[in-house]
Amino acid sequence: MKANFLLISLLALTLSACASKPKEPDVASTATPQTLYQEAKTVLDNGLYNRAIELLQVLDSRYPFGPLARQVQLDLIYAYYKSGDVDKAIANIDRFIRLNPNHAELDYVYYMRGLSNLKSDQNAMHSMLGIDRSDRDLASTRQAFDDFKLLVSSFPDSKYAAESKSRMLTIKNTLAQHELLIADYYMRRGAFLAAANRGKYIVEFYRDSPMVEQALEVMVEAYGKLGLTKLKQDTAAVLQLNFPGNKRF
Template identity: 45%
Template structure:
């Protein structure tokens, strides 16, 4: 059997992810249209659900279902990996409903959407660990979850947000560690020390912070700085990896 190439896998995935019927959504009452959208959501038929919900949103933008349609669209876009559309719908919903009773859920979904942007299809497919890729989406997600806990400490989503913040903190710390290691390999000793200190300052309770001490030890040794070298070794003894 022929081996699948990466380009073939990408093509298959893009086709399956973007496949949609050319069916025209029937002109039926909004209650029936909403019911079919809900059925599609419950079945996990995200593309069908999105078609129905978008039709409702365009045909009846100020109807009885308008707010819930937008909330459902946020969820369906997220599940279908249409992350830019999910983010745009979140922005629109917040603009139109600044004090909505489900504002905590919308903020939680913003965190999930940003978090999902910090992944790659190929990385997931081949289980590739790339801590050195730009973590800006993770930074935004961390801020979203932090804001959720500050504004809505009793939210149903607070517990999950806390757990995700731990994961994100480690993700961001690993990125800083990768940057410090890069400077070590380039023999940029001062830059490596600065990056390691930044990591230890912002993410002190992570494994990456402990690992960065070894990089600092190398840099101080190369620079011939005896006093900070001894201090770093003391810290390494107190914080074994």
């Protein structure tokens, strides 16, 4: 009995000691701003974006006017973008531009806005895999083009200018291809006037795109279906003049 009583007593003391043992302190609640930022930067550089967001949010809310405040906000934008939360990335970008219209790294902020808007439409298209939505408007992609265009025009010497120009060209081709998909969508459904107008839009606004030849083909076929002989002949002549190797018409 004594042995059992001693065993129970020891067990009770052990449990009591465990219960009274203080918790490990939260780094975010005890660290200095500089130490906390260094930890956030380390996890960010290691690709631990969600953890970086947690730490950066603590810094942003606790020291909104400190010496690290602007850099913390810039890092938050990047972390949100890399984590795939483009809505929060764009919200933080717009907030940064509004509060810091003359910041030295505003070119970077517009660059990140372009990237975030691009990713926004990519995420939306991925969520619709297997669904015929070729008529979907790529509004965020168009906005990305405007973001990169603003960067190039406002900061021509920026280190992001060259890549922004390249992305603008890629976006133009993407938008032209999208318009062509919509034109084909209308053709398959017998909406020939709408198809012709989409082809015309490509020719007018994306004239340096490789999609122009196919756009003219759509216009010729659509005008033929509509019985608009003169428009069909004129468009066919433009097609042959610019693409003499074309054998479709």
